[in-house]
Amino acid sequence: LLNIPSKIVLRNQTAALDVKRTAGKVKSKLHGILVILKDNINTHPDLGMRSASGSFALKDARPRENARFVDKIIAAGMIIIGKANLSELSNFRGERLPSGWSAMGGQCQSAYVRGGVLPNDTKDGHSIDTFISTLLSGLVVVVSAGFSPLNIGTTTDGLLVCPAGRASLYTIKPTIGVVSQDGLIPISHTMDSAGRMGKTPYDIAVFLDILREDGAPVCWKVQWQNFSVAAVNYTERIFPPTYMAPVESATIEMNRQFQDAYDTLKVRARKFSENVPLPKPELASVNDKDCKPMIMLNDFRHDFPKYLDSLEFAPIKSLQELIDFNREHAEVELPPGHANQKVLEQAAELNLTDSEYQEYLSKMRRVCQVA
Known part of the structure; x- marks a missing residue:
């Protein structure tokens, strides 16, 4: 955990909630249920926690108010007990960096793996257990280790589903807009979504009903027979060994449980389609450039300065100042093994016209709709 409210604040909250329950x-x-937030979610200083996304450049930032869904959490009587470590700036800083590391929090490791991170492990290998440790790192560890039954983090590119799978947790990535983006340290307004993880599907379904903006029917009452489900071939959706070295015993067990889940859905769902093909990544490209990173880079270039402008106090005023801060404080922000910020530099240098951006966005959406 990067931030913990004072014991006095927590005791007062729990006492007041106990009185109401009585x-x-x-x-x-x-x-009265405990929850832990990712460090890129705004909380007002009165709650006693920073909102820095693991970066010393944002250590003294002061949000004007809580993120919108944080107010919903408090109104629901939940108790926020801290902010968890993450890959700094939600893993949107450098290329091929070890995941689960921030300057403020150091390296995070899976709760299920003993002995520390192996020096010769792959970028997202078993000892780092990165899809536990990527964007959400500490969030997944605190729930899998039992510090709290629920968490709430953010995802831009699949990093709710993947870490939950590695940590034996349940999650749902809400459709963009179902949960408010207000008060998030952003990557992309086009792709960012706040979601949660827990140890039971019921818990995360009930939690979604607290967070959601649309007032839709409570999702924990919906029955499987009302759903049609499509699933990919799980034996093909794996990462290359250079990215995440496989562990044979773990792979066998995961495949068994995937198949058990598929077999259950075949019986319970209204319709279940297995081994659904996904479009090849090269289909979502314009002039040989992948649409997704171009959209993310362009969004970040514009969204991050807007976020800084929204703060009551911002220790840095622009993306370029963030890059400069990291260079000037390289001993903590760019130490050996973490010494690049190429993604930030690419975003700062990008100069897409609006028509170019819309072309990337339209192509990406067309490919996704076909899928």
């Missing part, structure tokens, strides 16, 4: 005034199904 009086029969339960605020929600998760009244």
Whole structure:
């Protein structure tokens, strides 16, 4: 954990919630339940926690208010007990960096792996257990280790589903807009989504109903027979050994459980389609440039300065100042093994016209709709 509220604050909160429960005034199904936030989610300084995305450049930043869904969490009677470590700036800083590391929090490791990170492991290998440790790192560890039953983090590119799978947790990535993006340290307004993880599907379904903006029917009451489900071939959706070295015993067990889940869905879902093909990445490209990173880089170039402008106090004022800060404080921000910020530099140097950006965005959406 990077931040923990004072014991006095937490004791006062829990005492007040106990009084309400005793009086029969339960605020929600998760009244009194503990939750941990990712460090890129705004909380007002009165809550006693920073909002820095693991970066010393943002250590003294002061949000004007809580993220919108943080107010919903508090109104539901949940208790925020801290902010968890993450890959600094949500893993949107450099190329091929070891995941789960931030300057403020250091290296995070899976709760299921003993002995520390192996020096010769792959970028997202078993000892780092990175899809536990990527963007969400500490969030997944605190739930899998039992510090809290629920967390809430953010994802831009699949990094709710992947870490939950590695940590034996459940998750749902909400459709963009179902949960407010207000108060997030952003990567891309086009792709960012706040979601949660937990140890049971019921918990995360109830939690989504607290967070959501659209007032849709409570999702924990929906029955499987109302759903049509499509699934990919799990034996093909694996990462190359250079990225994540396989562990044979783990692969066998995961495949067994995947198949058990598929077999259950075949019986319970209205319709289940297995081994659905996904479009090849090269289909989502314009002039041999992958649409997804171009969209993310362009969004970050514009969204990050807007976020800084929204703060009551911003220790840096621009993306370029962030890059300069990291260079000037290289001993903590760019130490050996983490000494590049090429993604930030690419975003700063990018100069897409609006029509070029729209071309990338339209192509990406067309490919996804076909899928």
